[in-house]
Amino acid sequence: MNEISVREQQVLDRIERARRRRPRVKEDRITLAHGSGGKATQTLIEAVFVDAFSNPLLDELDDAASFSIGGSRLAFTTDSFVVSPLFFPGGNIGDLAVNGTVNDLAVSGARPLYLTAGFILEEGFPVADLRRIVASMRDAAFAADVQIVTGDTKVVQRGKADGCYINTAGVGVISYPTKLGASSVQPGDAILVSGPVGEHGVTVMLARGELDIEADLESDTAAVHGLVASLLAATPGVRVMRDATRGGVATILNEVAKAAEVVDEDQVPVGTEVRGASELLGIDPLYVACEGRIVAFVSGDSASAALAAMRAHPLGASAAIVGRVKADPPGLVLLNTVFGGTRICDLLVGDPLPRIC
Amino acid sequence: MNEISVREQQVLDRIERARRRRPRVKEDRITLAHGSGGKATQTLIEAVFVDAFSNPLLDELDDAASFSIGGSRLAFTTDSFVVSPLFFPGGNIGDLAVNGTVNDLAVSGARPLYLTAGFILEEGFPVADLRRIVASMRDAAFAADVQIVTGDTKVVQRGKADGCYINTAGVGVISYPTKLGASSVQPGDAILVSGPVGEHGVTVMLARGELDIEADLESDTAAVHGLVASLLAATPGVRVMRDATRGGVATILNEVAKAAEVVDEDQVPVGTEVRGASELLGIDPLYVACEGRIVAFVSGDSASAALAAMRAHPLGASAAIVGRVKADPPGLVLLNTVFGGTRICDLLVGDPLPRIC
Numbered sequence: 048m049n050e051i052s053v054r055e056q057q058v059l060d061r062i063e064r065a066r067r068r069r070p071r072v073k074e075d076r077i078t079l080a081h082g083s084g085g086k087a088t089q090t091l092i093e094a095v096f097v098d099a100f101s102n103p104l105l106d107e108l109d110d111a112a113s114f115s116i117g118g119s120r121l122a123f124t125t126d127s128f129v130v131s132p133l134f135f136p137g138g139n140i141g142d143l144a145v146n147g148t149v150n151d152l153a154v155s156g157a158r159p160l161y162l163t164a165g166f167i168l169e170e171g172f173p174v175a176d177l178r179r180i181v182a183s184m185r186d187a188a189f190a191a192d193v194q195i196v197t198g199d200t201k202v203v204q205r206g207k208a209d210g211c212y213i214n215t216a217g218v219g220v221i222s223y224p225t226k227l228g229a230s231s232v233q234p235g236d237a238i239l240v241s242g243p244v245g246e247h248g249v250t251v252m253l254a255r256g257e258l259d260i261e262a263d264l265e266s267d268t269a270a271v272h273g274l275v276a277s278l279l280a281a282t283p284g285v286r287v288m289r290d291a292t293r294g295g296v297a298t299i300l301n302e303v304a305k306a307a308e309v310v311d312e313d314q315v316p317v318g319t320e321v322r323g324a325s326e327l328l329g330i331d332p333l334y335v336a337c338e339g340r341i342v343a344f345v346s347g348d349s350a351s352a353a354l355a356a357m358r359a360h361p362l363g364a365s366a367a368i369v370g371r372v373k374a375d376p377p378g379l380v381l382l383n384t385v386f387g388g389t390r391i392c393d394l395l396v397g398d399p400l401p402r403i404c
Numbered sequence: 405m406n407e408i409s410v411r412e413q414q415v416l417d418r419i420e421r422a423r424r425r426r427p428r429v430k431e432d433r434i435t436l437a438h439g440s441g442g443k444a445t446q447t448l449i450e451a452v453f454v455d456a457f458s459n460p461l462l463d464e465l466d467d468a469a470s471f472s473i474g475g476s477r478l479a480f481t482t483d484s485f486v487v488s489p490l491f492f493p494g495g496n497i498g499d500l501a502v503n504g505t506v507n508d509l510a511v512s513g514a515r516p517l518y519l520t521a522g523f524i525l526e527e528g529f530p531v532a533d534l535r536r537i538v539a540s541m542r543d544a545a546f547a548a549d550v551q552i553v554t555g556d557t558k559v560v561q562r563g564k565a566d567g568c569y570i571n572t573a574g575v576g577v578i579s580y581p582t583k584l585g586a587s588s589v590q591p592g593d594a595i596l597v598s599g600p601v602g603e604h605g606v607t608v609m610l611a612r613g614e615l616d617i618e619a620d621l622e623s624d625t626a627a628v629h630g631l632v633a634s635l636l637a638a639t640p641g642v643r644v645m646r647d648a649t650r651g652g653v654a655t656i657l658n659e660v661a662k663a664a665e666v667v668d669e670d671q672v673p674v675g676t677e678v679r680g681a682s683e684l685l686g687i688d689p690l691y692v693a694c695e696g697r698i699v700a701f702v703s704g705d706s707a708s709a710a711l712a713a714m715r716a717h718p719l720g721a722s723a724a725i726v727g728r729v730k731a732d733p734p735g736l737v738l739l740n741t742v743f744g745g746t747r748i749c750d751l752l753v754g755d756p757l758p759r760i761c
Binding site for chain 2: 072074075076077078079080081082083088091092095096099100102104105109111112114116117118119121123124125126127128129160161163164165166167168169170171172173174175177178181182184185188194195196197198199200201202203204206207208209212214216218220401402
């Protein structure tokens with residue numbers, strides 16, 4: 048009576064195999080790497096959050112969740128911002144928080160409409176700084192044609208935050224007929240990057256003043272909704288888009304990779320200043336955060352139309368086709384290096400640039 | 405030609421009066437009181453946030469913003485949670501974060517549907533604690549019939565947060581035909597409170613262990629969507645509802661007050677433990693946060709139907725009619741005290757209970 052049938056044993060085996068496949072958080076305590084956007088973040092998300100909250104919308108793990116209400120297809124997303132320092136050349140935590148959520152909606156194929164803003168302020172934070180941040184949020188919202196419709200403010204004691212943290216959530220309407228998503232990527236697809244990578248990350252890094260490097264750099268923080276709209280209008284061949292924030296372009300390439308992706312390192316647009324600073328810092332610009340650049344996967348036959356559409360937009364003037372999707376080997380991002388070799392471009396381990404957004 | 409007409413002067417005078425009426429933040433730096441939900445919070449919101457972001461949806465300053473997309477009327481809200489300690493009798497920051505946003509949607513007359521979850525974690529935070537919090541969020545989402553569909557995780561260095569902060573944002577669908585809002589409150593309306601007040605706030609206060617008071621108390625954290633649905637189904641006379649969180653019932657009474665409100669102190673349900681602890685702490689339970697109680701304003705003739713509907717629901721068993729709206733004096737909340745006197749029940753100045761949610 049207690050014996051297990053062959054069929055039951057098969058089911059148990061399958062469950063056991065699935066359990067073993069599920070990533071586990073090996074650390075007892077949270078590390079900065081869990082916030083890097085790389086391998087540790089992905090493990091934490093899958094082993095803790097998806098494991099508990101699992102539902103079909105969450106499990107997609109796209110930049111925004113999408114669902115239908117009434118006759119409308121909506122996108123819904125959130126991001127918290129903990130960038131340090133709060134002010135840096137080209138922007139501050141305020142426009143970053145607006146652009147970040149606008150961009151998550153835009154790359155999901157949605158027209159961004161409404162944002163929330165939640166502030167966690169540290170006791171003693173200068174009201175004048177808050178005003179500057181809020182003014183930047185207002186300007187960024189105006190530029191992105193979204194409204195900040197509701198908010199929340201919490202204050203914690205001195206030493207329990209770092210000045211100001213901001214969360215934004217956003218809602219948009221999806222009108223693009225094709226369902227965008229990493230699962231629609233196919234061998235033969237082209238991979239496009241909309242502009243020079245790593246400018247935001249290197250700018251913030253240098254703004255900390257801990258390094259004796261000077262560079263004429265500004266964050267690339269910008270709302271990409273217009274660029275995305277141009278791209279979507281130009282071709283029906285767009286498979287999936289992502290905005291390259293934490294972990295940079297390399298992290299996106301890995302998130303999307305199920306087939307193989309072959310990327311030509313010398314095709315990736317990198318500005319001189321970022322290239323120079325990255326070499327001094329010993330970091331790879333491919334892994335450095337942008338806040339106004341997108342990576343787009345498009346069908347092979349629409350690659351040149353997609354590139355032309357991007358280049359016609361001010362934010363995409365330096366856009367480039369950086370690689371192709373191949374059938375094998377599955378799940379790998381291969382980089383043809385500038386030196387003529389090929390190496391695997393893997394997910395980031397650790398976090399060389401904490402609190403970049 | 406440069407002379408100003410009488411009419412123009414009148415307009416200028418009106419603008420000048422409005423400018424003077426707009427509250428100003430007098431402090432140079434953020435204080436804990438700015439997070440209290442009371443007078444300082446209201447000033448900060450109006451002088452900094454509304455001043456910058458002003459749009460018709462935000463300016464309503466309801467618990468949720470509402471707008472139409474396609475044929476559907478949606479509610480959208482956000483809250484950040486910084487409660488200390490993270491775990492307390494009856495709940496933790498996780499279910500608090502889910503219930504808080506569910507409740508903001510529910511009292512806006514919306515059926516809560518989808519939530520986002522944004523985590524700010526402090527380096528070194530125990531993964532086991534995160535798992536407990538996430539499990540509570542899962543259970544609370546299940547109980548409230550909502551899905552957590554997208555999220556974000558950031559990690560900050562040790563000493564730049566306090567373990568774990570959570571932001572949730574939520575979207576719901578409004579199906580109630582009447583527009584709810586403080587502006588629809590009229591003289592003659594009845595004021596209902598759905599249950600004993602202050603249990604969450606006093607529980608969290610005592611859980612800090614700084615006071616030598618023991619009480620058999622649990623947080624009242626709960627999702628009120630079912631209670632609200634019962635109330636809305638019972639009568640078309642509901643004017644406006646709010647969930648009594650930071651600043652407690654008294655803050656809501658003040659937020660809604662444009663006409664006068666007369667509240668009978670002895671009609672407000674307060675449990676023995678909360679009454680005892682509040683007396684020892686020298687605080688007024690009317691100002692102490694609940695996380696599962698609502699205040700409802702209903703037309704005078706629907707008061708008894710509303711009360712019966714509340715009492716028929718498990719979360720409203722101790723509901724009571726606590727007061728009435730009068731024509732004069734405008735904008736004041738008057739409290740008939742248990743001692744037979746009358747006093748003004750004003751907005752909170754300062755924050756006797758910081759980081760209660």
